[in-house]
Amino acid sequence: KNQVEQSPQSLIILEGKNCTLQCNYTVSPFSNLRWYKQDTGRGPVSLTIMTFSENTKSNGRYTATLDADTKQSSLHITASQLSDSASYICVVSVQTGANNLFFGTGTRLTVIP
Amino acid sequence: DGGITQSPKYLFRKEGQNVTLSCEQNLNHDAMYWYRQDPGQGLRLIYYSQIVNDFQKGDIAEGYSVSREKKESFPLTVTSAQKNPTAFYLCASKGGGPISYNSPLHFGNGTRLTVT
Numbered sequence: 374k375n376q377v378e379q380s381p382q383s384l385i386i387l388e389g390k391n392c393t394l395q396c397n398y399t400v401s402p403f404s405n406l407r408w409y410k411q412d413t414g415r416g417p418v419s420l421t422i423m424t425f426s427e428n429t430k431s432n433g434r435y436t437a438t439l440d441a442d443t444k445q446s447s448l449h450i451t452a453s454q455l456s457d458s459a460s461y462i463c464v465v466s467v468q469t470g471a472n473n474l475f476f477g478t479g480t481r482l483t484v485i486p
Numbered sequence: 487d488g489g490i491t492q493s494p495k496y497l498f499r500k501e502g503q504n505v506t507l508s509c510e511q512n513l514n515h516d517a518m519y520w521y522r523q524d525p526g527q528g529l530r531l532i533y534y535s536q537i538v539n540d541f542q543k544g545d546i547a548e549g550y551s552v553s554r555e556k557k558e559s560f561p562l563t564v565t566s567a568q569k570n571p572t573a574f575y576l577c578a579s580k581g582g583g584p585i586s587y588n589s590p591l592h593f594g595n596g597t598r599l600t601v602t
Contacts, residue, residue: 377528404587416490416576416593424588462528466587471517471536472544473587476528 375400377465379477386484390453394480396446396463404466404473408437408448411460411479420448420461453484488513492577492594499571499601507562507597509577516581518560519591522546523574532575535560564599571601 377398386392398406405424409417421432423439423446430437434457436449450457463477490511499505511518517536521529531544535554549568554560564571575597582589 382526407590409591414598415595416492416578417591418593419590422588422590464591468587471542472531472534474531474591476530478526478528 375465375467375475377463377475377477379461379463379480381480382478383481384483386453386482388453388455388484388486391449391451392453392482394448394450394461394482396448396477398444398446398463398465398475400444400465400467400475402468403441403444404468406439406446407464407466408435408446409462409464411462413459417462450482453482455484455486458482458484490577490579490592490594492575492597494597495595497597497599499599501601502566503601504563504565505571505599505601507564507575507577507599509560509562509594510558511560511577511579511592511594512558513579513581513592514557515579515592516557517579517586518554519578519580520544520550520552520560520562521576521578523576523596529576532562564601571599574598 380395407422408420411417421437434451460479462479467473493508519534520532533552535541551563577594578591
């Protein structure tokens with residue numbers, strides 16, 4: 374069964390600290406994995422995409438990793454800021470059909486001063 | 487500025503009434519989607535359209551209807567047949583062709599529907 378699981382469900386960290394969010398998937402055939410950031414009351418915005426051949430990709434203070442063998446991805450946030458408070462959603466795409474996206478339930482990150 | 491506009495931001499309706507949520511995009515994208523977001527659940531696909539005058543049911547289409555008469559517009563009607571319509575509804579579009587695996591979804595800022 375195609376599934377995307379994220380952990381933890383929620384996380385509270387102090388401003389300036391680092392954190393790592395996890396995404397495990399059982400989706401097949403794998404096409405790519407994308408991380409979205411969703412601020413409260415707004416739509417998700419894409420942060421980064423990981424394809425099968427990519428291990429690490431950075432976007433500013435965000436670094437995503439992908440291990441296609443173990444079917445795991447992580448999103449590392451460095452030197453957190455208050456504006457990082459949001460939900461982070463992992464979305465895995467398969468190579469078949471138009472309805473080809475599988476969504477995780479998200480990790481709710483709260484950064485406190 | 488290109489983007490997706492959803493309106494209204496908040497919508498309140500009485501049980502038994504149909505309600506239509508608006509979604510307009512000026513990104514020139516062929517594909518458009520409607521998702522429902524509930525607390526503790528991942529986004530669930532209601533309907534999607536890959537091209538004008540064509541649309542397909544997603545995973546939870548019962549109680550919903552859509553139309554795609556123009557490329558820019560993809561309105562969603564929540565009918566009285568939807569048993570639990572209170573939710574946050576997100577519209578999205580995607581470029582790169584009908585089946586584009588690497589293109590991101592571009593989301594609107596959602597409509598929060600409350601039915602009492």
